[in-house]
Amino acid sequence: MAPFDPTGWGSWAEPLIHVLLGIGFGFVLERAGFGSARKLTSQFYLNDLAVMKVMFTAILTAMILIFGCVTIGWLDFDQIFVSPTFLWPQIVGGLLFGVGFVIGGYCPGTAVVAASNLKIDAFFFVGGLLFGILGFGYTVPAIELFWHNAGARGVETLPQVFGVDPPVAVLGVVLLALGMFAGGEWIERRVAGSAETGEKK
Amino acid sequence: MGPKSEDSLDTSGLERVRQSRARHSRTRHSRTRHSRARPYWNPYLSGVALGFVLFISYVLTGHGLGASGGLARAVTAVLKVIAPSSVDHNGFFASFGGGARSPLDSWIVWEILGVILGGALSGFLGRRLFPETQRGPRLSRNARWVIALAGGLIVGWSTQLSRGCTSGQALSGGAVLAAGSWAFMFSVFGGAYLVAYPFRKLWR
Numbered sequence: 001m002a003p004f005d006p007t008g009w010g011s012w013a014e015p016l017i018h019v020l021l022g023i024g025f026g027f028v029l030e031r032a033g034f035g036s037a038r039k040l041t042s043q044f045y046l047n048d049l050a051v052m053k054v055m056f057t058a059i060l061t062a063m064i065l066i067f068g069c070v071t072i073g074w075l076d077f078d079q080i081f082v083s084p085t086f087l088w089p090q091i092v093g094g095l096l097f098g099v100g101f102v103i104g105g106y107c108p109g110t111a112v113v114a115a116s117n118l119k120i121d122a123f124f125f126v127g128g129l130l131f132g133i134l135g136f137g138y139t140v141p142a143i144e145l146f147w148h149n150a151g152a153r154g155v156e157t158l159p160q161v162f163g164v165d166p167p168v169a170v171l172g173v174v175l176l177a178l179g180m181f182a183g184g185e186w187i188e189r190r191v192a193g194s195a196e197t198g199e200k201k
Numbered sequence: 202m203g204p205k206s207e208d209s210l211d212t213s214g215l216e217r218v219r220q221s222r223a224r225h226s227r228t229r230h231s232r233t234r235h236s237r238a239r240p241y242w243n244p245y246l247s248g249v250a251l252g253f254v255l256f257i258s259y260v261l262t263g264h265g266l267g268a269s270g271g272l273a274r275a276v277t278a279v280l281k282v283i284a285p286s287s288v289d290h291n292g293f294f295a296s297f298g299g300g301a302r303s304p305l306d307s308w309i310v311w312e313i314l315g316v317i318l319g320g321a322l323s324g325f326l327g328r329r330l331f332p333e334t335q336r337g338p339r340l341s342r343n344a345r346w347v348i349a350l351a352g353g354l355i356v357g358w359s360t361q362l363s364r365g366c367t368s369g370q371a372l373s374g375g376a377v378l379a380a381g382s383w384a385f386m387f388s389v390f391g392g393a394y395l396v397a398y399p400f401r402k403l404w405r
Binding site for chain 1: 241242244245247248249250251252253254255256257258259260261262263264265266268269272273275276277280291292293294308309311312313314315316317318319320321322323324327329330331332333334335336337345346347348349350351352353354355356357358359360361362363364365366367368369370371372373374375376377378379380381382383384385386387388389390391392393394395396397400401403404405
C-alpha cells in the first residue's frame with residue numbers, strides 16, 4: 001500500500017526518484033510559461049490568469065487522485081506528510097510573499113526554472129531569496145514566540161475545520177475551482193487578450 | 202471551395218495576427234530570439250500534468266514538492282563552511298544541519314537539481330533558453346536587477362516565516378487540504394493584489 005518508502009530500496013533510490021520528480025516539476029513549470037516573470041506577473045494585472053488556472057488545475061488533479069486512492073484503500077492518508085497549521089505566520093508570511101512576488105516577478109520554484117533558462121533577473125531574485133533566508137535565520141530569535149505559537153494548531157485539514165467528510169470538502173474545492181476558472185475566463189476576455197504572452201489557446 | 206477549407210484559412214489568418222502581435226510586443230533587441238520561441242502549453246493541460254507529478258510524488262515518497270526548503274539548506278551549507286559555530290548556535294540553521302549532519306543531506310536538494318534540469322530541458326526544446334532580462338517596458342535593465350533582488354529578499358524571508366512557498370505550501374499542502382496551506386495561498390494572492398496597482402510601473 002502506498003505511500004512507498006524509497007529509502008528501503010537502496011541508496012540510489014531516494015536521490016534518483018527526487019531528481020526525476022524535480023525534472024517533471026521543472027519541465028511542467030517551464031512549459032506552462034512560468035519561467036517568465038512577465039507571464040507570472042500578468043496574473044496580478046488580470047490580462048493572463050495562467051498562474052491561477054495552472055495552480056488550481058494541479059491542486060484539483062492531485063487532490064482527486066489522492067482522495068480517490070484513499071477512498072479505495074490503496075493510499076494511507078496517515079502516512080502522508082500534511083503541513084501543520086501555524087495560522088498567523090502563514091497569513092503574515094503569505095501577505096509579504098505576495099508583495100515580494102509582485103516586486104520581484106517570481107516565486108522560489110519559478111525563479112529556479114527561469115534561472116535555468118538563463119534569465120538574468122532570476123539570478124538576482126534567487127540571490128535575494130538566499131540572503132532573505134539568511135536574514136530570517138538571524139531574525140528568528142526576535143520573533144520566535146510568534147513563529148512557533150501564533151495560531152499553531154498542529155496538523156489540521158479543511159474537512160476537520162469545516163466539520164465535514166473529506167469527499168464533501170473535495171467537492172467544495174472542485175466547485176470553488178470551477179467557479180474561479182469561469183470567472184477567470186470572463187475577466188481575461190474583458191481585460192485583454194493573452195496573445196502577447198504567447199499562450200496557445 | 203467547401204466550408205472546410207474556409208475554416209482552415211480563417212484559423213491560419215488568426216494565427217498570423219497572433220504571431221505578428223507577439224513579435225511587435227517584444228523589444229527590438231531580442232526580436233529574433235523571441236519570435237523563434239514556441240508557444241507555451243495550455244494552462245489547464247499544464248495544471249493536469251503538474252497535478253500528476255505532485256500525485257506521483259505523494260505516492261512514491263509520502264510528501265509533495267518543494268523549493269524554498271532546498272534553498273534554505275543551500276544557505277545553511279554555505280554558512281556552515283564560513284562559520285560552523287553560527288549554524289550550531291542558531292536553532293533555525295541547526296534544524297537543517299547542526300553538528301555532524303550535512304545541511305544538503307535531504308531529498309529536497311536532489312529535487313531542486315531535477316527542477317534545474319527539467320526547466321532547462323523544457324526551455325531548450327521550446328527555444329526559450331537564452332540569456333535575457335525579463336522586465337516591464339518602462340524599467341531599465343539595471344533597475345530590474347535591483348528590483349528583482351529586493352523582491353527576492355522579501356520572498357526569501359517570508360518563505361521561512363510561513364514554513365514553505367507556493368510549491369511546498371500552496372500546491373502540495375493545498376492538494377492534501379492542509380488548512381494552513383490554504384490560508385497561505387489566499388494570503389499570497391491577497392498581498393499581491395493589494396500592491397499590484399501601486400507597483401504597476403514595474404510591469405505595465
